[in-house]
Amino acid sequence: MRRSTRFLVATAAVAVLVAGVSGCSAAKPAKADKVNLSILTFQTSAVTPAFWNSNIKATLKSLPGVTVKQILNPSLDRDTYAKTLEASGQFPDLQVSLTPADYTAAGLLKPYSKSFLKETFLFPDGQADAKGNTYLPPVGGQALPWIYYNKAIFKKDGLTVPTTYSQLVADIKKLKSADPSITPIEYDGADSWAAEFPLTAILSADVMSKNPNWVRDRYKDKVKFSDSDVVKAVQKQSDLIKMGAYSPTALSTGLVDADNDMIGGKAAMFMMGSWFSGSGYLTAAQAAGFGVFTFPTDSGKKVLPFSASGSLSVSAKSKNSATAMKFAEAWSGSPGPLKDLVTGDGDIPLLKKVSLKQLGASVYPLFTQGYNFVFDNSVQKVAPIGDAGGQDALPPAVNTAFSALAQSLFTNSDVKGQLASLDNVWKTSAATQ
Numbered sequence: 218m219r220r221s222t223r224f225l226v227a228t229a230a231v232a233v234l235v236a237g238v239s240g241c242s243a244a245k246p247a248k249a250d251k252v253n254l255s256i257l258t259f260q261t262s263a264v265t266p267a268f269w270n271s272n273i274k275a276t277l278k279s280l281p282g283v284t285v286k287q288i289l290n291p292s293l294d295r296d297t298y299a300k301t302l303e304a305s306g307q308f309p310d311l312q313v314s315l316t317p318a319d320y321t322a323a324g325l326l327k328p329y330s331k332s333f334l335k336e337t338f339l340f341p342d343g344q345a346d347a348k349g350n351t352y353l354p355p356v357g358g359q360a361l362p363w364i365y366y367n368k369a370i371f372k373k374d375g376l377t378v379p380t381t382y383s384q385l386v387a388d389i390k391k392l393k394s395a396d397p398s399i400t401p402i403e404y405d406g407a408d409s410w411a412a413e414f415p416l417t418a419i420l421s422a423d424v425m426s427k428n429p430n431w432v433r434d435r436y437k438d439k440v441k442f443s444d445s446d447v448v449k450a451v452q453k454q455s456d457l458i459k460m461g462a463y464s465p466t467a468l469s470t471g472l473v474d475a476d477n478d479m480i481g482g483k484a485a486m487f488m489m490g491s492w493f494s495g496s497g498y499l500t501a502a503q504a505a506g507f508g509v510f511t512f513p514t515d516s517g518k519k520v521l522p523f524s525a526s527g528s529l530s531v532s533a534k535s536k537n538s539a540t541a542m543k544f545a546e547a548w549s550g551s552p553g554p555l556k557d558l559v560t561g562d563g564d565i566p567l568l569k570k571v572s573l574k575q576l577g578a579s580v581y582p583l584f585t586q587g588y589n590f591v592f593d594n595s596v597q598k599v600a601p602i603g604d605a606g607g608q609d610a611l612p613p614a615v616n617t618a619f620s621a622l623a624q625s626l627f628t629n630s631d632v633k634g635q636l637a638s639l640d641n642v643w644k645t646s647a648a649t650q
Contacts, residue, residue, distance in 0.1 A: 393460075405471060415488055421601060509590075528545070
């Protein structure tokens with residue numbers, strides 16, 4: 218659930234929304250023997266109304282007298298509508314997959330207890346901010362991204378799974394020569410959150426691998442986007458664009474079309490999050506035709522941009538915040554919601570006392586291949602720049618500019634100048650952690 222801007226919200230949003238607003242925390246305090254909570258949710262092909270209804274019902278079994286009203290986010294943007302509700306005094310008691318840094322400065326979210334986090338999760342500090350507070354428990358994780366490849370195309374055109382960047386370039390050139398009808402790397406360039414994935418992958422491989430604390434050092438002004446190592450890394454993306462690694466229509470291609478292009482055999486590779494390996498996106502037969510690899514480094518060292526992903530945040534302004542936190546802890550510590558997310562949405566489970574096998578989730582070998590990267594000590598895990606939480610999250614204004622940079626590289630080859638502009642955004646941004 219880490220990257221909820223990718224989610225496709227159902228058209229029934231408005232109807233559910235109207236019914237749900239009445240349950241917001243701005244209402245009069247509930248009676249002691251009956252507590253009404255509101256929760257801001259989303260829907261996708263993997264995270265359906267049945268998912269929310271069944272898991273909310275199961276969680277409420279441990280909370281007699283509590284009811285929960287859903288408010289469905291009508292947008293692909295997980296934060297904009299939440300901020301609209303907050304501005305009108307209707308901020309829900311519980312929210313799913315918000316960006317904590319956008320709310321904590323105003324004291325809108327309640328942190329989870331450190332004892333609960335330590336007892337429950339493999340990476341208890343995976344979403345902790347600079348002050349050590351966690352507002353989204355690290356229930357699961359996402360690779361953001363890894364690279365999916367079409368086995369049949371690779372075999373047909375004599376490509377090898379690249380372990381170095383030079384091999385990736387050679388594969389792209391060979392494919393363009395052997396089969397120009399195939400797009401080397403499929404790209405959702407229309408959605409800013411997905412457009413940044415190549416930059417995230419490249420910077421993870423070339424910059425974050427050498428300095429895992431790069432973003433934290435940027436807050437301390439020890440490093441800059443205009444530094445030579447960052448410029449050199451981002452230049453790779455500019456070079457890939459110039460050599461035709463992506464479709465000429467990449468910037469107008471959205472998520473659904475990008476998914477369909479990859480599934481339909483129109484592309485050889487696809488930089489996308491681990492959710493694409495879930496049953497909500499692929500059938501078993503489709504998944505069997507794909508493999509995954511990490512963006513290749515110059516040396517061949519494997520580096521995985523991986524982020525512990527949170528579940529529910531709790532409103533600190535709620536009249537029933539204590540009960541809301543009990544619900545959030547019960548939900549976050551339960552295998553039920555996580556099992557569904559692992560199966561359908563490709564979440565990497567991070568519950569401390571429940572293994573993947575014990576979870577009982579039905580997963581594809583494709584998922585397992587990527588899952589093994591996470592727990593392979595020879596694969597370096599780093600925070601995915603532009604898509605991380607906690608101390609490694611970019612300020613909101615910088616995050617927006619970073620996504621825009623990914624898109625502008627298609628029309629502006631001045632890499633150094635654009636990265637210098639990104640430093641200026643950082644300098645003038647009022648956002649803090």
